[in-house]
Amino acid sequence: MQHFPALVVILPLCGAALSLALTKIHIHLGRNVIFLSLAASFCMSIMQLRNVVLNGPMEYRFGGYALPYSIEFRIDAVGGVVVSMVALMGLITAFYCISGEVRTDKIKVGGAYSVVALFVAGMLGTASSADAFNMYVFLEITALAAYCLIALGGNRGMIAAFRYLLVGTIAATFYLMGVGILYAVTGTLNLQDMSVIIHQGGKDEAVLVALCLLIAGLGVKSALFPFHGWQPSAHTHEERGSAALIAGVMVKIPVFMLFRYIYFVFGMDYKYMKQVLIILGVFVGIGMMYGSIRAMGQTNMKKLLAYSSITQTSYFMLGIVIGAPVALAGSLLHFIGDAFIKGGLFYCAGAIKYKFGTININNFGMIYKKMPVTATLIVSGALSMIGIPPTVGFFSKWYIAIGAIQTGKYIFLVLLIISSLLNAVYFFKLIEKVFMENDKEMEDIRPVKKGELPWSMLIPMTICIAVIFLLGFFNVPLINIVLPLFEGVGL
Amino acid sequence: MTGIEQFLADKGIYFLTFFLLSLGIYGIITCKNYMKKLIGMNIMQVSAIIFFLSLGQKKGATIPVLLEGLTNSDAYNNPLTHALMLTAIVVSLGTTGVGLALLTRIKEKFGSVEEEEIIRRQDKL
Incomplete structure (x- = not known):
């Protein structure tokens, strides 16, 4: 049981690595291994959630080093729920992809499934990790798989994927810069440790710059209102099978990260938090209106849903901006x-x-x-x-x-x-x-x-x-x- | 040290980082050629790497390999930032690889990597 937080992420990752090679043996072998790994990952995430609810948060330290030095996976109740959601969505989307297979080409089948598994593994890792830099790596694994999946959607998909690649990399670099400033200020990458050091105060201005960079980076990744430019075309042209995973789950993971940064690292007693939340509130308020109004005029169902996504992202952020425990719980629901x-x-x-x-x-x-x-x-x-x-x-x-x-x-x-x-x-x-x-x-x-x-x-x-x-x-x-x-x- | 030297020694590296970051983003926004956009993206990623590496440096410190009789931590550079940036370089390599693969496909389908050309042909396809 104590190895579950790591296994949940590692199994789909292994499946992704093996899929292409196994497809050489039989066209459906690699695919079935991926189904098996995703199903096992889902079952483990449910058992892990049950354990977390009964016994409190689970911590997994890679290599068993003491805390600020090791990479940590930390599953609390919120993280457990999110991990289970991602695992279930990944499993059923992999099933859904069966209908889109190109049955003539072994490499294409194996490759496409390994990208899907990589995508799920990246999101699971981002949701479970408690290490700022580790999150960046998983975020980029997710993003790379997403570029591939969007590019599979035909000619326009490739253009949308390339544009998203540029924007997504700018976002990732902003996030990395933010983490760099936080590391310079606190000297640690572990989120809990970082939280303790930030709460001691001092260097508030540098931390504010880091927070702005994090908001910009994760905002682009999650298509929050002023940063949403890449999203409608990417969601419209992406590959049919995995569209649900990209639109439904991928854009939520950065919001979850932002939520963890704002409430569990910076905390409400951080000096400039009120001002930051007011600015986020303005973004959210405009975003809720903008997404709905743009969605009204669309006749393409995917484009309609893509604009509607901007509104939904604003709702999660709304819970974060309001900040009452009930609103946060509603936001999570x-x-x-x-x-x-x-x-x-x-x-x-x-x-x-x-x-x-x-x-x-x-x-x-x-x-x-x-x-x-x-x-x-x-x-x-x-x-x-x-x-x-x-x-x-x-x-x-x-x-x-x-x-x-x-x-x-x-x-x-x-x-x-x-x-x-x-x-x-x-x-x-x-x-x-x-x-x-x-x-x-x-x-x-x-x-x-x-x-x-x-x-x-x-x-x-x-x-x-x-x-x-x-x-x-x-x-x-x-x-x-x-x-x-x-x-x-x-x- | 004179004033300007002091300033460069203290904060110059941050200005260099910021300059590279702005240069990369400016390139991505203004260049019409997708290949040039990709190059701009790479310049931008390098800025983050330089920023991290500058955090690990100490004046008069040596490489982080244990030397006989040198147990003071101030005598060694911080190896963590180098390890982190090794990972970041790999990520940057992966992104560039995917970007180049996409560009190859775009060149095959559209016959060009110029933005205007692609937009013109996009409507025909």
Whole structure:
């Protein structure tokens, strides 16, 4: 059990390394090894989460050195939940990718799966690591795999990937500079140790520069409002199978890192934290409006979802800006829920593209009869995005709103409600297209003998529907797990 | 030491870092050629590496290999920053490699790595 934090990350990494070689032996051997490693990683992450909830945070020190000198993986309740979410999303997305295989070319199949496994391993590592530089390395592993996955999406995908590569590297360099300044000030890279030294005070100005660099770097990576330029084209043109993973999970991990830096390293009693949070609040407020308004005009479903992502990222940051423990917990719930909602909606876009070769929402007439499961996922995802009970989106926004009222930041409450209403405009448009639009008589380019889609696509979509509702019904246990951790750090 | 020498000795390296960082970002933004953008990206990454390496230096210190009779930690440079930057160089190598691979593919498909050319052909494809 004590080796689980490391094994969760190492297994997909080994799978990624082995996949290409094993594919030489048999076309599906490498793929199956990756499924096995991701499934094992998911099971371990669940057991690890259970252990964390029962016995408190787990620490894993590589090489067994004493604390400030060794690289540490630290899993607390929040990290455990995030790691489980990433592992589950990675597993079901790998399943979903089966439908997109190029069956004629062994190298392509093995290579694509190893990139997916590398991507998941990078995100798991970023979420579990407690070492500033180690986080950078995992962040770059994630980013490199993401560039490859976006480039797989055809000609425009390559251009989008190259542009994202440039922007993503600028972001990573900013993060590295921030870590460098923090290292110069504190002389340590371990987050806990760093937190203790920063709390002793002195050198506040240098630390402020580091915090700004971290916010800029991680903001670009997570497509926070003023830094979102790369995101819509990358999300629109990325490869169909892994779109859910890139849009649903990748952009959340930097927000989680930022959250850990702001609350667990710098802390609320840091001298300039109030001012930093006000500036972040302005970004978040504009971002919530901007994403929704831009999404309204889109007819390409992926582009609509990409702009909607900017709004969702702003919601997580909203919880962080408000800072009350309840709002932080709500932000985390939204964080977990949105991975499955946004991921699920991207699965739908991929499925419709797979079956009819189009993702223009004007062609979605009669989809509910032709593809009932897809339509169910679109509707439950859309309702959850708007925030209608009993889906998870309602409860997360509810907790964030309670936090806003508790701390007296009513402006954010107003913005949250207006932004939710704007969400309703374009998601109801999507629902209307699915149910009311005339049938465009699109040709079914990939008929399936039984059912609407291959089973490898239906299983991930069913899991997403289930999670959206289950998280809604059982939100209280999840909040109770994470709330004690936030009590100490919030405002 | 005169004033200017003192200033350069104390803070010059930070100005060099900042200059390289700005130069790299300026190159990425203004160059129209994708290959030049990639070169700008590399210059920018070098700035972060120089910044870290400058943190580990001490005046009059030697390389971090244990010498007979020299047990004072002030006598050795900090090896950690060098180790970190070794990793950062590998990351930078990986990024450049992926970037070059992408450019090769773009050149194959679009016949050019000039931004205007690519935008023009993008609409035709």
